Each structure stands twice: as C-alpha cells, then as structure tokens.
Amino acid sequence: MPEPDNGHVDDGLQPERTLLAWRRTILAMVVCSCFFLRWVPHHRWLAVVPAVLCLLAAGAAWLRLRRRYQRHVVGLRAETIASGVAVNLMLAVCVTALCVVELAAILAW
Helix, strand or coil: CCCCCCCCCCCCCHHHHHHHHHHHHHHHHHHHHHHHHCCHHHHCHHHHHHHHHHHHHHHHHHHHHHHHHHHHHHHHHHCCCCCCCHHHHHHHHHHHHHHHHHHHHHHHC
8 A cells, every 4th residue: 555645744653653553453354364264164154254354354444544544644733633443443343253253163163
C-alpha cells in the first residue's frame, strides 16, 4: 500500500509506528487463519469458520488502515487526534468469537 502524504512534523513518527503495528496485527491474523485451516481434517467446517472470521477481520482492518493513518496525520497537524475504537472493538469481538468457536470444536470432539 503506498503511503499517504506524511506532511507532518513528528520526531517520533507516531503515525508510522501505529501503521506498522496494525500491519503486524493483520499479518498475525492471516497466519492464524492458515493455522485454523490445518485443523480441517479433524474439525471439518468448525475449522473453516474461525479461518474465515480471521480473514474478514484482517480485511476490514486493512481497509480502515489508510483512513486511520490519514486521520492521525491530520490530527498531528491540528494537534488533536481523535481516538477511534471501532477497529479495536471489532478485533476484540472477533477474537472472542474465535475462542468460542474453538472451544466448541474442542468440547464437541
């Protein structure tokens, strides 16, 4: 993804650090979905559900990543950064749903 214009002065490069952290989170979710797919022979469709949930959450986070970065750059210029909780809440709900599905798969096995 090409980086948006970083016309901000920030010695710590906070928006870039946040961008990299989100990219690592998204990569971890994609890897996690691959691990879930390895369970298909044992748990059949119960292994596909968390894999798809992981990929959907990673895709949604990836789509919001650019807009969030732009908002942080604009916020640094204006010296106010609004805290967005939608993506964080979505990931928390996704992780909770993954835990429930996997516990159901383990207990049903």
